[in-house]
Amino acid sequence: MVENVNNRILVAYASRYGSTKEIAEAIGRTLEEQGYAVDCMNVMDVSEVSPYAAVVAGSPIYMGKWLVEAVDFIKMFRMDLMKRPLAVFAVGYSMKEESDMIRRSARASMAEVLIYVNPQAEGLFAGKFVTEGMSEADLQVMKMAGAVPGDARNWSVINGWARALPAILFTVTE
Numbered sequence: 001m002v003e004n005v006n007n008r009i010l011v012a013y014a015s016r017y018g019s020t021k022e023i024a025e026a027i028g029r030t031l032e033e034q035g036y037a038v039d040c041m042n043v044m045d046v047s048e049v050s051p052y053a054a055v056v057a058g059s060p061i062y063m064g065k066w067l068v069e070a071v072d073f074i075k076m077f078r079m080d081l082m083k084r085p086l087a088v089f090a091v092g093y094s095m096k097e098e099s100d101m102i103r104r105s106a107r108a109s110m111a112e113v114l115i116y117v118n119p120q121a122e123g124l125f126a127g128k129f130v131t132e133g134m135s136e137a138d139l140q141v142m143k144m145a146g147a148v149p150g151d152a153r154n155w156s157v158i159n160g161w162a163r164a165l166p167a168i169l170f171t172v173t174e
């Protein structure tokens with residue numbers, strides 16, 4: 001258990017269809033199991049990050065980029081985010097296949113964000129594509145990309161990443 005210190009962690013996510021929200025919630029639960037007090041919320045609902053000992057921020061990848069509200073969150077709070085441990089993660093359906101090229105292009109989705117902050121940890125996770133509830137425009141993009149619907153989220157990879165986070169985020173390196 002973590003006691004007598006600020007043990008609050010913010011897990012902030014953007015999500016259009018909910019799959020990244022569920023990943024953020026799983027990360028939050030894993031951190032809670034390790035004794036941290038977690039607030040898990042949409043980036044658009046975050047009004048301050050200064051009460052937190054560390055922040056985990058994530059977005060799904062759309063057309064090669066983080067969602068704009070997630071980038072805006074990083075930009076808006078960059079000063080506070082530079083002062084505390086930060087982990088970032090990106091969720092993309094392309095990540096259901098493993099290759100260096102896919103990982104490189106998924107990581108490139110964070111390029112815009114990495115201009116502003118210097119995270120201690122980065123996660124790249126496979127996402128989910130279900131046609132139900134999806135906008136016609138988004139469906140067309142996925143159809144043109146030849147994507148086959150499915151849920152590629154790997155919970156043991158996600159939870160394993162989250163379990164390793166405290167040691168990375170709260171280890172003093174100097």
Ligand SMILES: Cc1cc2nc3c(=O)[nH]c(=O)nc-3n(C[C@H](O)[C@H](O)[C@H](O)COP(=O)(O)O)c2cc1C
Pocket residue numbers: 014015016017018019020021060061062063064065091092093094095106126127128129137138139141142
């Ligand atoms: C219009 C559209 C564009 C997408 N672009 C990418 C992409 O460039 N790279 C990728 O890996 N996944 C891409 N995806 C897949 C999403 O990142 C994936 O489905 C993710 O789990 C969605 O997260 P959400 O449910 O939180 O919105 C795209 C999906 C849609 C609908």
